[in-house]
Amino acid sequence: MTSKNKNWEYSPSLESTGHIKLKKKYDLFINGKWVKSASKKYFKTINPNDEKLLAEISHANQKDVDLAVNSARKAYDTVWSKMPANERGKYIYRIARIMQERAKELAVIESLDSGKPIREARDIDIPLACNHFFYYAGWADKLDYAFPNRKTKPLGVAGQIIPWNFPLLMAAWKIAPALAAGNTVVLKPAETTSLTALKLAEIIEESGLPAGVVNIITGHGDTGASIVNHPDINKIAFTGSTGVGKIIQKAIAGTDKKATLELGGKSANIIFDDAPLDQAIEGIVNGIFFNQGHVCCAGSRLFVQENIADKVIRKLKHRMKSLVVGNPLDKNTDVGAINSKEQLQIINKYIKLGKKEGAEIYQSECSIPKKGFFCPPTIFTNVAQSSIIVQEEIFGPVLTIQTFRTVDEVIQKANNTPFGLAAGVWTDKGSRIFNLTTKLKAGVVWANTYNKFDPASPFGGYKESGFGREGGMHGLSAYLKLS
Amino acid sequence: MKRVEILKTYKIYSGGNFPRTESGRYYLALDKKGNPIANMCMGSRKDVRNAVVSARKALGAWSGKTAFNRSQILYRIAEVLEGRKSQFIEELILQGSQKNIAIKEVEDSIDRIVYYAGWCDKFCQIGSSVNPVSSSHFNFSTYEPVGVVGLIAPQDSSLLGLVSLLMPIIAGGNTCVVLANESLPLCSITFSEVLHASDVPGGAVNIITGHISELIKPLSTHMDVNALAFSGLSELKKEIDLFSVENLKRVRSYDLNWQNTDTQGLHYITDFQEVKTTWHPIENIGGATSTY
The missing domain is CATH 3.40.605.10 (Aldehyde Dehydrogenase; Chain A, domain 1)
Structure with missing residues (x-):
């Protein structure tokens, strides 16, 4: 919580490490x-x-x-x-x-x-x-x-x-x-x-x-x-x-x-104006901030229907404020540490590049540990289909947000990538779900959910x-x- | 006086049309004794590229047809081929086949087309699955065509080899750019007339004649070709594999005698399919006691 009110902060709840056995x-x-x-x-x-x-x-x-x-x-x-x-x-x-x-x-x-x-x-x-x-x-x-x-x-x-x-x-x-x-x-x-x-x-x-x-x-x-x-x-x-x-x-x-x-992937997560918005926000967060965004099928390209874009971005920013970034062993932690210094450098390079390309950045104002490798949840708006941060896999907690008006437009944009690992679709309309899930060129399509895995479910791009x-x-x- | 015969001009088949190669070049198709039997188009890199553009354009129309409809169109190909049997037999003989072998090749080809016509609306049911995941989701996997497939037609058989690989590719909803048999090219071009007369949308199948050694590179390096199929050509396998890396083409190589009856089957279709898995939450409220 970013609330300045100390009473509302979580106490640390660290998982113990006493029982694990590691050799030197x-x-x-x-x-x-x-x-x-x-x-x-x-x-x-x-x-x-x-x-x-x-x-x-x-x-x-x-x-x-x-x-x-x-x-x-x-x-x-x-x-x-x-x-x-x-x-x-x-x-x-x-x-x-x-x-x-x-x-x-x-x-x-x-x-x-x-x-x-x-x-x-x-x-x-x-x-x-x-x-x-x-x-x-x-x-x-x-x-x-x-x-x-x-x-x-x-x-x-x-x-x-x-x-x-x-x-x-x-x-x-x-x-x-x-x-x-x-x-x-x-x-x-x-x-x-x-x-x-x-x-x-x-x-x-x-x-x-x-x-x-x-x-x-x-x-x-x-x-x-x-x-x-x-x-x-x-x-x-x-x-x-x-x-x-x-x-x-x-x-x-x-x-x-x-x-x-x-x-790799650069998967599209698509939100239509009739989607259950609160669930969709959770889906966006889960899509890109799950495992610090170190997910090959991360929903790293968000497409929001234009008429609800302001509302979705406002709600998303609000939700990002409550994400706890910190010690991975703390049971309250939502976003842990970036896996390595090298990966953190790559992510930071892309964040810098995004700003240089003229995109608008928002990062959650959470406190970040002084030591270790951390990156706050980050979103970029005002990006173009041709922006490098829209085209290349970042493999970190960095989301780009684009808007669309029509179904055809969003299918074209979503498929316009050399990747094809996964995609997400959020809408209340069944017939539209199946139109999208059929036309998106991706091996896994999540409709009204994201980042779900199961041994019985085939995965691949x-x-x-x-x-x-x-x-x-x-x-x-x-x-x-x-x- | 004997009537003057009308000789056939062999051209390439691209985008539903029969143009000459844009390069204006030709090569001679020869019979067994080395006598020229036809001037064939010596297709170029540009012809390959144009064909890929046509194949990509036609993908929506072909893959968007219902599987049942594709089945009917494949059956129609067999019907039209049956009607023009004698022409293919003549061409095969002209290219050096014995008569009985030529007849068998054409009849086997027709039967193989009918075989794949029947698969169009069935293979998906066999390979698809509803996956029992451990959460409240409906989850299923099904096939989708891989997209534009480049096919280097088997070089040891003029018609049956082509049919044996082209049919499973298009039965599954893919579109195709074919490099025809170089030394026995007649049937491939005449077969494109059969396709053309069978409601196969223009561009869904494109057939180019020419030197395989020249055309392999533009086809297998093309970034808008999703998969490649070839048969034999083991000396070129490494080269084709390397050409295919840049956009991770799915490369399928076969080393088979297509005359054999066991060289047809479901897996020739699924070799050119992607598996797509779809998830959707299931609401799980009520009804627990109303199982009867």
Whole structure:
């Protein structure tokens, strides 16, 4: 609350960290064992809230990648591809269950390492990650039902590279369907958020999953490149920026490696004048400020019908005033820390650029911690379709607001982007919803809601937001050879 | 005296018209013995670009038709082809096929078109899903056409190869720019006349003849082409993959003998579809005790 009246401020309500177990140094999880990196190098992972050291993480090099891929191959050839599918499923169920048992620890570590509010880690990231394993476990012995008239076969070894915005959830999105389909895995988490993936490795160890079926190795971009270029990898699954996605596609050109790419976005969130406005305001806030806007499908381009624009912007500003920005571990926090210094610099560069382009800026007047990486919720009005802040993905709590008059106009504007990940539509009229949801070129369309995810619901983009789907029945095909 | 025959002029098919290549160039189609049988348009980069513009323009009209209507139009293609069977058989023979093989290729092509005509209004029901999410939302996934597809027609078969990939692409509501079989080009252009007579909207299918090696680049680097399909051409795969990166084209390569009966199926359609998932909240009030 920005109210000067002290009586109306929330008292801090910090989640405790006493029960979590973190090692000082983490090695690589290869072939069911913790092994030291051949590089002998470690890098630091810090808490973006106070920049304090959380742990040291191994920087895997080419030799480590070779070892991980070889052990995944061996596990595939000797164990995993031979195991009856229902038994395979039971291991995945086990992983889901142990994750549920250790959910609180995972949530706290996720919040510490990534900067996301504990409320989101606790209520969204971790439960969804557990559920993803639980959901796909049941598919393991039912694959043939998903693809009528075709035979299914696993691809082999999957190399998986995931981003820092939903660390454990992305690991789950990648590993669960890969295992259910009968593949073995080499996964690399993002360098700023390796901890929950390493905790997942502990859980996998605890589950008794045969050695080498899942290998988790940490490192930087060069580690990821070694995975992508490894000749014995059959499948690349990547979530991250469109720029890196294109580098990967170039790297695997002409090979038989299968790929799914889950890339950037600049999703339109569209408000019509008959929309339930208070709900729509919540949807706008959730669309762009959820997880500090570090969401590939963030509703970062708001389109408001012209006749209600003033009212919507007024209400939105009012709502932004009550957003609590601060310590991610505080249960009152709505907007946590920006994941890294580098990302904060990128966001600030775009904010500066927006002002330079002549857009009108409004930032909530909340107090911001002195230490750590923080960015107040920010909106830009008076932007043009051609403004850079309207065209490029910012990956932060920065919203651009445009207006429109007609349905046709807003469809044209919303689709006028190389991206096509998601979109939102807010209106009370059913027929209009289906017109919009059909014509918006995006893989996920939320009508009168935003940023909802579920293991049963396929997710993935059109156009330069990547290809392939994750989640649901459709997510299986990414890990299967069909004949 | 013997009547003087009217010879056929082969032109390209673009935007629903039959223009000559804008480049004015031609190449010779040869029979098996190396004798010239026709002057074909040697299509250019500009022809490819014009065709892509036409295909994009036609996407609304073609994908906006009801699936049932598309089904009828595909069936109509088969009807018209059946009526002009003898012309295709003659062309195949002219290009070097034996008569019985030529007859079989045309008949198989007709049957394959009928096969995909039947899929138009059915594939969506099979691949779509209502997803049981753990919150109070109605959530469903369904197919949508990927958009404009570039098709490098199979180079080992004049008609059946083209039909085998073009039909699943357009059955799913996509529009298409085809680079015709370079050495056996006659049937592709005559087939465009069949399409033209079958209520396929102008621009929905565009067919360009010319040198594949020259036309691959403008087609596969084009930023308004959403997907690419080709068959064989393994020596060009890497190049095509690299050309396709800039706008993340969906590249589908096949290595199949299209004469085989198992080279048709649902997945040739869904290879050119995007999955769209839609969410909407469900109000959850009352009625709890009125289940009977």
